[in-house]
Amino acid sequence: MSSFPFSAIVGQDAMKRAMVLTAIEPRLSGVLVFGDRGTGKSTAVRALAALLPPIEAVRGCPVNAATRADSPDWAEGVTDTVETRPTPVVDLPLGVTEDRVTGALDIERALVDGVKAFQPGLLAQANRGYLYIDEVNLLEDHIVDLLLDVAQSGENVVERDGLSIRHAARFVLVGSGNPEEGELRPQLLDRFGLSVEVRSPSDIEERIEVVRRRDAFETDPQAFHAEWGPRDAEIRDRILAARAALARIDTPEDALRDCAQLCIALGADGLRGELTLLRAGRALAAYDGATALGRAQIRAVAPLALSHRLRRDPLDEAGSVARVTRAVDEVLS
Structure with a gap:
């Protein structure tokens, strides 16, 4: 299949x-x-x-x-x-x-x-x-x-x-x-x-749509691909364009400082957090068609790049993603 x-x-x-x-x-x-x-x-x-x-x-x-x-x-x-x-x-x-x-x-x-x-x-x-x-x-x-x-x-x-x-x-x-x-x-x-x-979706309309699309795919894969193929092609073209543009994405000094301050605020061990945040942010900038890494991209990728690098805090039950989001709001306000 x-x-x-x-x-x-x-x-x-x-x-x-x-x-x-x-x-x-x-x-x-x-x-x-x-x-x-x-x-x-x-x-x-x-x-x-x-x-x-x-x-x-x-x-x-x-x-x-x-x-x-x-x-x-x-x-x-x-x-x-x-x-x-x-x-x-x-x-x-x-x-x-x-x-x-x-x-x-x-x-x-x-x-x-x-x-x-x-x-x-x-x-x-x-x-x-x-x-x-x-x-x-x-x-x-x-x-x-x-x-x-x-x-x-x-x-x-x-x-x-x-x-x-x-x-x-x-x-x-x-x-x-x-x-x-x-x-x-x-x-x-x-x-x-x-x-x-x-997480499994909690919204009933979203769950219904998941079932609807899966059923349509299994019933007639060819027709389903004909419907969604053009949208996949758009994503493919954006990925290829982003790969070509990645080396040209400018990295301002302020962006490097934002990455470092965010990792320090979260207590992330080592420097892999900054490097990952930098690379992910530039990749998103290239995908978005931007010419430089900005705070919008850093905000968007910070939970992806940093949530699994945090030390455990037994007094904070909010979860790692919430902790990263909170730190982003404080540091990049």
Whole structure:
């Protein structure tokens, strides 16, 4: 079945905005979506990937390299021919083995042909695309450690079974989960550039519209895509234009000061908060067609970039998003 159109997703504006920003600025690293089941988390990431233009990769390359020179030397059957491929979206299931994630010795070729060959894993498939982890807070610790290493270096390194393999592994990490089922390790939490809290809609008209659109999609996907395809195309064109304009977005000194003051007011640890706020704000400015980063963009992205970086305050029951919103009103008044 084809993906549900991105523009047809009802509500969940913060989640959709975060997804779009990562499509414009990959250095945002990823999006963490926490909330109720059945709120469109996996639908949104697949819809965005389907909306994006295909990537160009050399034929036969298992890591989606753009040129033959970028393809790893262990890859066999790589040609000079460039082909288009859909933007990769790879699921990393719970209980997955380390070999399946990183790749390992091709046992079949070793037994049948006596050849020591490498069988690429999920990280190879996700290069230049999206790696999606449902229930990311339940991921096993050794897989978390592995992902942290790869996210830091942008490279997957395999040193075992007599193999010494490395290849590019740069992807947007999208994780979803329910916070009631367990907390996320702080080291992995910090690797997500943006975070979003989603809830089931409480407005009856909005719930009816969700059901109506889903039913229409499942009844006649072709007609549904014909209706919503032009709106998806508009979003795609804006994303492509924003990518092209991103490097030209001006960053005034006042904007840098606003980012720093906001992070200090919230007590955010380290400097990753400022960097993420800066990158997300510029990506939104490019998407909005602005020429410079301003307070309007900083205000809009601050809850996405900072709410998961706050220290716990047992005396404040308002929630992290409310704390960020309150700080924005005070600092950027």
